[in-house]
Amino acid sequence: MSIEVRGINKRFGATVVCDNVDLDIPSGELVALLGPSGSGKTTLLRIIAGLEVPDSGTVLFQGQDATSADVCKRRVGFVFQHYALFGHMTIFENVAFGLRVRPRATRPDEAQIRKKVTELLKLVQLDWIADRFPHQLSGGQRQRIALARALAVEPEVLLLDEPFGALDARVRKELRRWLRRLHDEMNVTSVFVTHDQEEAMEVADRIVVMNHGRIEQDGPPDEVYDHPATPFVLQFLGDVNIFHGRLGQPAGQGGDVSFVRPHELDIVAAAVPGSIVATLVQALTVGPNTRLEFRRDDDQAYVDVEMPRTDWQALRERLGLATGSKVHLLPRRLTRFSADDFDPAAMI
Amino acid sequence: MSAASASEKAPRRIDEATSEPAWVRRLLIGIALAFLAVFLFVPLVAVFVEALKKGLDVYLAAISEPDAVSAIKLTLIAAGISVPLNLVFGVAAAWAIAKFDFRGKNVLLTLIDLPFSVSPVIAGLVFVLVFGLQGWFGEWLRDHDLKIIFALPGIVIATIFITFPFVARELIPLMQAQGNEQEEAARVLGAGGWQIFRRITLPNVKWALLYGVILCNARAMGEFGAVSVVSGHIRGQTNTMPLHIEILYNEYQFAAAFAVASLLAFLALVTLALKYWVERNAASRRQVAASVEAVPT
Numbered sequence: 001m002s003i004e005v006r007g008i009n010k011r012f013g014a015t016v017v018c019d020n021v022d023l024d025i026p027s028g029e030l031v032a033l034l035g036p037s038g039s040g041k042t043t044l045l046r047i048i049a050g051l052e053v054p055d056s057g058t059v060l061f062q063g064q065d066a067t068s069a070d071v072c073k074r075r076v077g078f079v080f081q082h083y084a085l086f087g088h089m090t091i092f093e094n095v096a097f098g099l100r101v102r103p104r105a106t107r108p109d110e111a112q113i114r115k116k117v118t119e120l121l122k123l124v125q126l127d128w129i130a131d132r133f134p135h136q137l138s139g140g141q142r143q144r145i146a147l148a149r150a151l152a153v154e155p156e157v158l159l160l161d162e163p164f165g166a167l168d169a170r171v172r173k174e175l176r177r178w179l180r181r182l183h184d185e186m187n188v189t190s191v192f193v194t195h196d197q198e199e200a201m202e203v204a205d206r207i208v209v210m211n212h213g214r215i216e217q218d219g220p221p222d223e224v225y226d227h228p229a230t231p232f233v234l235q236f237l238g239d240v241n242i243f244h245g246r247l248g249q250p251a252g253q254g255g256d257v258s259f260v261r262p263h264e265l266d267i268v269a270a271a272v273p274g275s276i277v278a279t280l281v282q283a284l285t286v287g288p289n290t291r292l293e294f295r296r297d298d299d300q301a302y303v304d305v306e307m308p309r310t311d312w313q314a315l316r317e318r319l320g321l322a323t324g325s326k327v328h329l330l331p332r333r334l335t336r337f338s339a340d341d342f343d344p345a346a347m348i
Numbered sequence: 349m350s351a352a353s354a355s356e357k358a359p360r361r362i363d364e365a366t367s368e369p370a371w372v373r374r375l376l377i378g379i380a381l382a383f384l385a386v387f388l389f390v391p392l393v394a395v396f397v398e399a400l401k402k403g404l405d406v407y408l409a410a411i412s413e414p415d416a417v418s419a420i421k422l423t424l425i426a427a428g429i430s431v432p433l434n435l436v437f438g439v440a441a442a443w444a445i446a447k448f449d450f451r452g453k454n455v456l457l458t459l460i461d462l463p464f465s466v467s468p469v470i471a472g473l474v475f476v477l478v479f480g481l482q483g484w485f486g487e488w489l490r491d492h493d494l495k496i497i498f499a500l501p502g503i504v505i506a507t508i509f510i511t512f513p514f515v516a517r518e519l520i521p522l523m524q525a526q527g528n529e530q531e532e533a534a535r536v537l538g539a540g541g542w543q544i545f546r547r548i549t550l551p552n553v554k555w556a557l558l559y560g561v562i563l564c565n566a567r568a569m570g571e572f573g574a575v576s577v578v579s580g581h582i583r584g585q586t587n588t589m590p591l592h593i594e595i596l597y598n599e600y601q602f603a604a605a606f607a608v609a610s611l612l613a614f615l616a617l618v619t620l621a622l623k624y625w626v627e628r629n630a631a632s633r634r635q636v637a638a639s640v641e642a643v644p645t
Contacts, residue, residue, distance in 0.1 A: 051535075072535055077536070080529055080532070086547075097547075101537065102538060152537075153538055
């Protein structure tokens with residue numbers, strides 16, 4: 001089922017949470033709403049679910065206006081950030097809940113419920129856990145049960161609020177892949193909210209970057225990363241060095257701000273056009289990559305460079321680099337925005 | 349060398365950072381126990397001793413005498429009506445306050461505490477002024493042959509007023525802490541309002557609810573002030589147990605007074621035992637939940 005969001009506005013008191021948001025989600029797509037906390041992404045998700053009522057604007061499901069449709073009639077599955085499992089029910093009963101509360105006419109009989117729930121528990125690979133209670137499960141298991149419970153009502157749209165937020169790094173990684181596979185199998189239109197750009201890039205077909213209640217950019221992960229529409233998107237999607245209109249720029253155009261990602265800076269031995277002089281402050285190796293911290297000689301600003309560890313080792317040998325060495329940094333790729341677009345406070 | 353051997357004999361006890369010196373602990377515990385003994389335990393024992401002082405026959409006669417039986421019945425009826433009603437009112441009030449945002453919520457929250465802050469005698473007087481013969485609705489009630497003051501309805505109304513906060517006060521903090529997430533989850537899964545309440549909200553607060561009901565019942569049976577004002581002390585008709593005890597005492601029938609008092613005290617002890625059981629259950633459930641929360645995922 002496709003989702004269309006048209007001109008949604010929502011404010012809580014004086015705070016604008018959604019500012020005239022338009023969004024199209026085609027049927028079967030897996031979309032990430034990405035943004036810092038307070039950017040309005042969770043509120044937008046809750047408006048789509050019907051848990052929150054917009055001040056103005058409409059939500060269309062498959063072209064039909066669903067704005068005033070009751071939550072329980074929208075056929076959405078919602079996975080809450082803290083799972084919201086029913087603590088006094090067994091896992092089986094948690095998953096069966098959506099079937100048991102149906103009106104008598106459409107309620108499946110006990111045997112059908114049993115079959116359906118067992119199927120779902122198998123799908124999330126937790127069928128051996130049916131008789132336990134939520135508090136006996138680990139975080140990752142609870143997450144999967146929450147998903148199975150949401151899927152029990154055969155939703156046409158699956159909405160997930162920070163689905164991996166409360167899990168540790170390793171479980172997170174596993175669940176991301178698992179969610180991606182699950183989505184490919186079930187082909188339910190899915191929207192998930194996250195503040196983790198890596199998560200969004202890894203899982204989603206499309207990323208919608210939000211800030212201050214507005215959509216900054218909407219596109220496939222590669223496009224959003226390689227061709228950011230605004231300085232905010234550029235900075236939110238990864239580390240970046242900021243140069244204020246002096247790098248590789250003829251004089252007189254100083255009003256622009258240039259951005260270079262740390263892995264798109266080369267270290268060269270001699271000055272070339274567009275390079276800057278900098279001093280190595282420290283080198284840190286984390287896993288396969290080495291992060292180098294430089295200080296520019298002209299304005300004393302810090303510049304980060306990142307490269308594979310082996311490249312760094314070779315380079316260090318070749319140029320005889322140590323802390324305090326002077327080098328020339330040459331950007332391979334620059335992204336420029338006019339200074340008007342650039343709001344340093346947006347990143348805080 | 350000697351220090352080493354000494355430490356082998358008596359390993360040095362390391363106190364926890366928050367514990368006090370032994371003499372402070374003993375002193376504080378001693379004071380608390382002495383206080384408990386003088387103000388709680390001795391009176392409780394005294395009630396039973398005085399009740400049985402003149403023998404079991406006198407005791408049994410005192411509690412099976414028609415006026416006493418009528419008082420016991422009336423107390424049970426009044427509690428039997430007001431506790432279920434307050435259960436419903438309390439749940440409704442807590443539900444409204446914890447789950448919804450509306451204007452005047454704080455005013456409602458304060459009003460719920462009114463019965464605790466107002467003297468019971470005043471509460472009784474208010475109802476006499478409203479429903480009494482000289483009161484606002486007095487003539488209308490007389491014309492329709494309805495009797496509220498100096499009758500069972502008045503006693504029930506006064507009891508409801510006095511015991512209203514117990515259930516609501518017990519539920520509100522718990523429901524507020526639990527938040528709305530589980531209800532929202534149930535809603536998205538297609539449950540209606542009543543299904544959400546019965547299958548999600550109620551099971552989540554059942555221990556607090558039971559606890560509130562027990563406290564409410566204890567007060568409903570023991571209430572003296574407000575009921576005393578509205579009942580009119582008609583022997584065999586509008587005397588509850590506390591009122592009956594007072595009358596017997598004023599008539600110097602000490603053994604009989606204490607006999608009925610011992611019954612009331614016994615009911616209180618049963619209530620306390622129930623309360624202890626409920627608290628233990630609720631606490632063990634909380635512990636299980638907490639210990640699992642602490643397990644890394």
